[in-house]
Each structure stands twice: as structure tokens, then as C-alpha cells.
Amino acid sequence: MARHNLRTVIGFELGRNLSKPRFWIITLVIPIALMVVFALVLLSNTSTSATTDAQKNAHISFSYRDRSGVVDAALAAELGGTPTADPAAAIAAVKAGRSQAFFDYPADPSQHAVKVYGQDRDVFANGVYGSVAQSLLQLSAQQKLDSPKLVQLAGGGASSVTVTYRDGRETAGFNGLIAPILYLVAFYLLIILLGNQMLASTLEEKENRVTEMILTTINPTSLILGKIISLFALGLVQMVVFALPLVAAYALFRTQLNIPTLDLSHLALDPQQMIVGALILIGGFALFTGTLVAIGAIMPTAKDAGPIFGILLVLIFIPFYIMTLVVSDPTAPIVELFTWFPYSAPVTALLRNAFGTLPLWQGVALAVELLALAAIVLRIAVQLFRYGSIEYGRRVSLRGALTRRRGAATQPSAETAAR
Amino acid sequence: MTSDPIVEIDHFRMDFGSTTVIQDLSFEVRRGETFGFLGSNGSGKTTTLRALLGIYRPTSGRLLIDGTPFDPDSALRLGYLPEERGLYKKESVIDVMSYFGRLKGLDKREARRWSMEYLERVEIADKARTRVDKLSGGEQQKVQLGVTIMNQPELLILDEPTKGFDPVNRRLLMDIIDEQRASGATVLMVTHQMEEVERLCDRIILLKDGAARAYGTVTEVQEEFGGLTIILDYAGALPESADYGIVSQGGGRAILSVDNGADLAGILRALIDAGMTVTRFEPRRRSLDDIFVEVYGDEAGE
Numbered sequence: 001m002a003r004h005n006l007r008t009v010i011g012f013e014l015g016r017n018l019s020k021p022r023f024w025i026i027t028l029v030i031p032i033a034l035m036v037v038f039a040l041v042l043l044s045n046t047s048t049s050a051t052t053d054a055q056k057n058a059h060i061s062f063s064y065r066d067r068s069g070v071v072d073a074a075l076a077a078e079l080g081g082t083p084t085a086d087p088a089a090a091i092a093a094v095k096a097g098r099s100q101a102f103f104d105y106p107a108d109p110s111q112h113a114v115k116v117y118g119q120d121r122d123v124f125a126n127g128v129y130g131s132v133a134q135s136l137l138q139l140s141a142q143q144k145l146d147s148p149k150l151v152q153l154a155g156g157g158a159s160s161v162t163v164t165y166r167d168g169r170e171t172a173g174f175n176g177l178i179a180p181i182l183y184l185v186a187f188y189l190l191i192i193l194l195g196n197q198m199l200a201s202t203l204e205e206k207e208n209r210v211t212e213m214i215l216t217t218i219n220p221t222s223l224i225l226g227k228i229i230s231l232f233a234l235g236l237v238q239m240v241v242f243a244l245p246l247v248a249a250y251a252l253f254r255t256q257l258n259i260p261t262l263d264l265s266h267l268a269l270d271p272q273q274m275i276v277g278a279l280i281l282i283g284g285f286a287l288f289t290g291t292l293v294a295i296g297a298i299m300p301t302a303k304d305a306g307p308i309f310g311i312l313l314v315l316i317f318i319p320f321y322i323m324t325l326v327v328s329d330p331t332a333p334i335v336e337l338f339t340w341f342p343y344s345a346p347v348t349a350l351l352r353n354a355f356g357t358l359p360l361w362q363g364v365a366l367a368v369e370l371l372a373l374a375a376i377v378l379r380i381a382v383q384l385f386r387y388g389s390i391e392y393g394r395r396v397s398l399r400g401a402l403t404r405r406r407g408a409a410t411q412p413s414a415e416t417a418a419r
Numbered sequence: 420m421t422s423d424p425i426v427e428i429d430h431f432r433m434d435f436g437s438t439t440v441i442q443d444l445s446f447e448v449r450r451g452e453t454f455g456f457l458g459s460n461g462s463g464k465t466t467t468l469r470a471l472l473g474i475y476r477p478t479s480g481r482l483l484i485d486g487t488p489f490d491p492d493s494a495l496r497l498g499y500l501p502e503e504r505g506l507y508k509k510e511s512v513i514d515v516m517s518y519f520g521r522l523k524g525l526d527k528r529e530a531r532r533w534s535m536e537y538l539e540r541v542e543i544a545d546k547a548r549t550r551v552d553k554l555s556g557g558e559q560q561k562v563q564l565g566v567t568i569m570n571q572p573e574l575l576i577l578d579e580p581t582k583g584f585d586p587v588n589r590r591l592l593m594d595i596i597d598e599q600r601a602s603g604a605t606v607l608m609v610t611h612q613m614e615e616v617e618r619l620c621d622r623i624i625l626l627k628d629g630a631a632r633a634y635g636t637v638t639e640v641q642e643e644f645g646g647l648t649i650i651l652d653y654a655g656a657l658p659e660s661a662d663y664g665i666v667s668q669g670g671g672r673a674i675l676s677v678d679n680g681a682d683l684a685g686i687l688r689a690l691i692d693a694g695m696t697v698t699r700f701e702p703r704r705r706s707l708d709d710i711f712v713e714v715y716g717d718e719a720g721e
Contacts, residue, residue: 004521004524005492005522008518008521008522009522012514012518012521015514016507016509016510016514020509204507208505208506208507208508209503209504209505210505210506210507211503212469212472212474212499212501212503213499213501213504213505213506213519213566215472215473215474215491216472216473216474216489216491216497216499217491217519217522217523218491218492218522219490219491219492222492386473386474387474387475387476390469390474390475
């Protein structure tokens with residue numbers, strides 16, 4: 001019966017959420033916003049690229065003075081340039097409209113800027129003068145190097161491959177960071193997107209005064225577990241919806257959007273990191289869910305519960321203030337504190353796990369800590385719901401609700417005592 | 420009805436902090452009977468029901484349903500209409516009813532079928548797909564009632580069932596209670612409507628100051644509180660007498676109270692001998708309403 005009811009609760013909660021326009025509006029806002037941004041970036045990139053190309057290829061006539069000796073006269077002539085020894089006359093010609101532009105190359109262009117004078121076209125079109133001046137200098141410099149290899153190296157075309165070792169074993173480097181950091185992203189998405197729903201999950205019974213009906217129909221543990229599982233499933237639906245535009249953008253517009261190539265063949269999946277990360281994610285999610293459900297059982301309305309949810313949110317963002325220490329000095333006392341304090345532990349530990357600075361024993365111990373605490377908090381949440389949510393319209397005393405199960409040592413509300 | 424109890428409450432005590440709501444309460448409800456649980460406001464009736472249903476844990480004592488503490492996962496079919504009523508508001512009527520039906524062990528199709536039949540019976544079938552919060556108060560009461568009885572309950576617990584019901588829904592409720600009784604359900608009801616109690620209940624308990632003030636069949640309780648009342652229509656002067664007390668008089672009618680076993684013929688003869696013209700002399704058992712007023716009258720002004 002309990003298992004049947006668990007399935008019934010999950011089905012009901014999923015059905016009612018997935019059929020609500022509000023759920024889809026919230027879920028689709030982010031992907032639609034992403035798609036709009038992608039579209040704008042795409043349009044902007046196309047326009048920028050076209051403008052740059054046009055500027056590079058633009059043919060203008062200009063005069064120039066070269067004190068550096070780098071500029072190749074033949075190349076300059078090809079681009080429409082005429083050398084001059086009288087910059088003042090050249091500038092005057094530009095001012096008078098007899099010449100389009102004048103470039104004054106300093107003795108050391110690597111130290112001093114090239115001065116460019118031109119007739120005004122418009123803010124964007126004026127960029128053509130600088131582009132031509134720089135192109136001329138760059139091409140001339142490359143011609144002075146007679147080796148294509150040197151040209152490439154001078155252009156910063158050298159690449160390097162780094163191999164690092166820890167405890168005698170080769171480490172995965174950046175490629176090893178990607179997969180475990182996804183746990184952190186998942187944790188944030190789950191808490192931020194579902195936090196309010198977790199909070200409201202038990203408040204609804206209370207606000208609608210369904211508590212007595214429901215408590216005499218279903219075991220509260222089944223009810224709350226069903227709600228949590230359905231929330232988790234809703235979170236997965238939301239994450240898939242969020243991921244769709246990213247995947248589509250990567251597959252269809254990777255070049256236009258300047259998305260770096262993700263070479264999955266180099267993606268390193270360290271089983272230890274992945275397992276520890278999964279356990280910490282599950283433990284952290286369960287702990288935060290249990291806590292939010294417990295808060296929902298205590299508070300009379302969602303509005304009253306809001307500030308406490310705010311505190312929990314702060315706790316999951318605080319570890320980012322010590323991000324540098326988390327990465328560079330994971331044994332610093334503040335990092336250790338954040339690693340072991342239950343409500344900052346998921347973020348700190350998932351970060352450390354991704355950067356490979358969380359020893360296995362600590363990862364396992366943390367997972368145990370989070371899961372054990374989550375079990376305790378969930379049990380308290382069930383207890384609070386069972387014995388506290390009957391206090392319609394008022395905040396429940398934590399001590400009162402927990403002791404009432406043993407026959408009560410605290411004062412009930414006037415409403416309760418009067419019955 | 421059998422003597423086999425379905426509800427057993429044994430030396431139940433309930434404290435909230437320094438306040439003792441129930442001192443020492445023991446009673447049982449027999450399988451198949453309709454049992455009235457009576458008491459003034461604040462006498463602990465709802466607390467007792469909540470403790471019986473596991474919503475509160477008792478300070479001491481045993482509260483059993485079908486021989487064990489209540490467990491929603493047990494096989495017992497329970498229908499409970501609480502005093503504080505509510506339903507999921509944002510879902511449609513049929514979805515809410517089906518959900519409760521499934522939680523009560525019906526399969527999805529059966530839950531929907533039963534719900535539609537019930538909605539047709541109470542004439543709101545056209546509202547099946549309407550959100551609950553769009554229904555009128557009376558329509559929500561009908562839905563709530565349907566949820567309460569949708570699993571053919573063996574035990575029906577009704578906490579002030581007619582509270583807030585309009586006369587039409589009250590009639591509907593009474594018909595449904597009658598049907599449930601006829602089909603063998605045990606009914607435990609809290610009510611302040613004494614006429615309902617007299618009409619429906621086999622046995623009752625009166626709760627006062629956290630303990631049972633009276634317990635038994637309606638007749639036994641009436642007899643325990645003594646006596647009879649005589650409705651007297653007359654002309655002339657009503658003399659005082661040690662054989663009866665005058666509860667009220669005026670407009671040619673008086674209500675007299677007499678002890679059990681009083682010589683009614685002797686009283687009538689004495690009245691006639693005193694020169695009165697008696698047109699009505701109707702002895703009656705004291706009504707539960709009178710008894711209720713006598714037991715709780717001192718609390719009315721509190």
C-alpha cells in the first residue's frame with residue numbers, strides 16, 4: 001500500500017506541475033532567453049565579421065611616413081600608399097580633402113602607436129584607416145621574416161601540451177575538470193529552480209487545510225518522499241529543457257557563436273571523482289530538500305518561509321568568496337570549515353572534487369555526513385509535517401511539534417487547545 | 420451491530436504543556452453502530468479524534484482502531500471528515516477526487532468512475548473539470564463529502580459534519596450517513612445537533628472537563644439524567660407541589676419536571692382537583708437538548 005501510494009503521490013505531483021502553464025513559463029524563460037542571446041550574438045558576429053573584412057579589403061589612397069624602416073614600399077604601393085617626408089603637408093592635404101589618409105609610423109611601432117589621420121566617413125567606417133595602417137605594418141613585418149615557421153611563431157601560433165603527474169600518475173588537467181564540475185552546475189540548478197517548490201510542497205497542504213484529510217489517508221513519509229522524488233524528476237525535466245538550446249547552438253552554430261570545440265575523446269572521467277561527486281550531489285540535494293520541507297512544515301505561509309530560504313541560498317553562494325583559496329590552498333582552515341559545514345559543504349566539496357583536491361577519504365566522509373544528516377532532517381521534516389502542520393495559520397514551535405509526539409510538554413495554540 | 424469494538428479508547432490523557440485537555444477518558448465504539456461524541460466547545464472532542472487518528476500522540480492511554488493504533492497504510496477503510504476542511508484548490512475536481520481515491524486503494528479507472536457517479540448524484544457532474552477554488556462553498560462541501568466516503572468506509576468519523584452546511588447539503592449528508600449505516604459502516608460523529616443524535620445515534624458519550632460525564636445508549640443517558648418532563652396545557656392557577664417542579668409556565672402552557680417512577684395519574688388528579696382545566700398532559704423523556712443544557716449550561720457564559 002505504501003509503495004502504491006508513493007507512486008500515486010509522484011504521479012499526482014508530476015501531473016499537476018507538468019500540466020501547469022506556470023511551470024513551463026518558468027522552465028522556458030531561460031532557454032528562450034539563451035536563444036535570443038545566441039541569435040543576437042550570431043547577428044552581431046556576422047555583422048562584425050563583414051565589417052572587419054570590408055575594412056581590411058577596403059582600397060584607400062594614403063600617404064605615409066615610415067621612421068621604423070619596417071614598411072615595405074612595394075606592398076604599400078600595392079595598397080594605395082605613397083611615401084612622404086613631410087608629415088605636416090600630408091596632414092594638411094588630408095584636412096583639405098586632397099588626400100584620404102596619412103599614416104605616421106614611429107621609429108619603434110612595438111613601443112609607440114602609429115598615428116593615423118583621415119577624412120571623416122562615419123564612426124564605424126573610420127575604422128578602415130587603422131585597419132589598413134596595421135595590416136600594412138603586419139604584412140611588411142612578415143615579409144621580413146623569410147621563414148613561414150617564424151611567421152607563425154611571431155604571430156603567436158605556437159601551441160603546447162602539458163602533462164602533469166600526481167602521486168606518480170598522470171593527471172587529467174582541464175579535461176578532468178569538466179565532468180565533475182557538472183555536478184556543481186546541477187546542484188545549483190536544482191536548488192535555485194526547485195527551492196521554492198520544495199518550500200511550498202508541504203505548505204500547500206497546510207494553506208489549503210488538507211493536512212488532516214491527507215494524514216489519515218497516507219503515511220506522511222510516503223507523501224514527503226513522493227513529493228521529493230517528483231521534484232527531482234521535475235528538476236531533470238528542467239535541466240533537459242535548459243540544455244536543449246545549448247546543444248542545438250553547439251551542433252548548428254558553434255563557429256558563428258565562437259563556442260570552443262568540445263573534444264569528448266579527451267574528456268577525462270575519473271571514476272573516483274565521478275562517484276564521490278554523485279554522492280555529494282545526492283547528499284546535498286537531500287539535505288537541502290529535507291531542510292526546505294521542514295521549514296515549509298513550520299511556517300504558516302510561503303511568504304513567511306521566504307527569508308529562511310534566502311539564508312540557505314546565501315550558504316550555497318558563500319564558498320565562491322573563497323574560490324581562490326579552495327583552488328590554491330584547500331587545506332586552509334576556512335576552506336576546511338566550509339568543506340565540513342553541512343550547508344556549505346556541497347558547493348565547496350564539489351568544487352574541490354572537480355579540482356582534484358578532495359581526498360577520497362574526505363569525499364566519502366562528506367557524503368556520509370550529508371546523507372546521514374539528510375536522513376535525520378527528513379525524519380524531522382516528516383515529524384514536523386505530521387505533528388506540526390495541523391497548526392493551520394500559525395508558525396509551529398519546533399520544540400512543540402517534536403515533543404508533541406510524545407505527549408506534549410508545550411503549550412498549543414489557543415485554537416488547538418480549545419478543541 | 421455487534422459488541423465487537425472497532426474503536427477502543429482506554430484511559431486516554433492528553434496534556435498540552437500545563438493544560439490538561441483530556442484527563443482520563445475510556446469508551447468504545449462497537450462495530451456497526453452510530454456513536455455520538457458530544458461535548459461543549461473546547462471539551463476535547465477534536466483532540467480525541469486527532470489522537471485516535473495518530474495526528475496527536477497521547478500523553479498516556481491507548482487509542483485503538485480495529486485493535487491497533489491507527490496506521491493509514493493499514494487495510495482498514497476509513498472515511499474522515501475533519502472539522503477543519505479543505506481540498507487541493509488549484510486542481511480540477513475530478514483530479515482531486517481521483518487522487519484521494521487512488522490513495523484509498525482504488526485503481527485509477529475505478530476512482531474516476533466512482534467520482535463521476537458521485538458528482539452526477541450530487542448534481543455537479545458538469546464541474547468535474549473545474550478547478551476546486553472556482554466552486555461555490557456548497558459545491559466544495561459536496562466534493563469533500565465525496566472524498567470522505569469514496570472507499571466504502573468501514574469506519575466513518577465525522578467531526579461536526581453539518582457545520583457550515585446549507586440545509587440542502589445537510590439533507591444530503593444525512594442521507595449519505597443513513598446509507599453508510601445501512602451498508603454496515605460504523606459511524607462516529609461529533610455534533611452539537613441533538614436532534615441528529617436522537618435520530619441517528621445508538622449510543623453516545625458526553626465529554627465534560629476532559630472526562631466522560633455520561634456514556635451509554637440515548638435512553639440510558641436520558642434515564643441517567645433523570646426523569647421526565649410533562650407538557651401541560653391548562654386553564655386556571657397552577658399550584659406548586661412537591662411531586663413536580665415547574666420548569667416554565669405562561670400562555671396557558673407549563674413544562675413540569677418529575678422524577679422517574681413518579682405517580683403521573685396522581686399528579687393529573689391533583690391538578691384537576693385543584694380546579695384546573697387540563698387540555699394536554701403529555702409526559703416525555705427529557706430531551707438530549709435539555710440534558711446538554713444542564714451539563715454544559717454553566718460553560719455557556721464562559
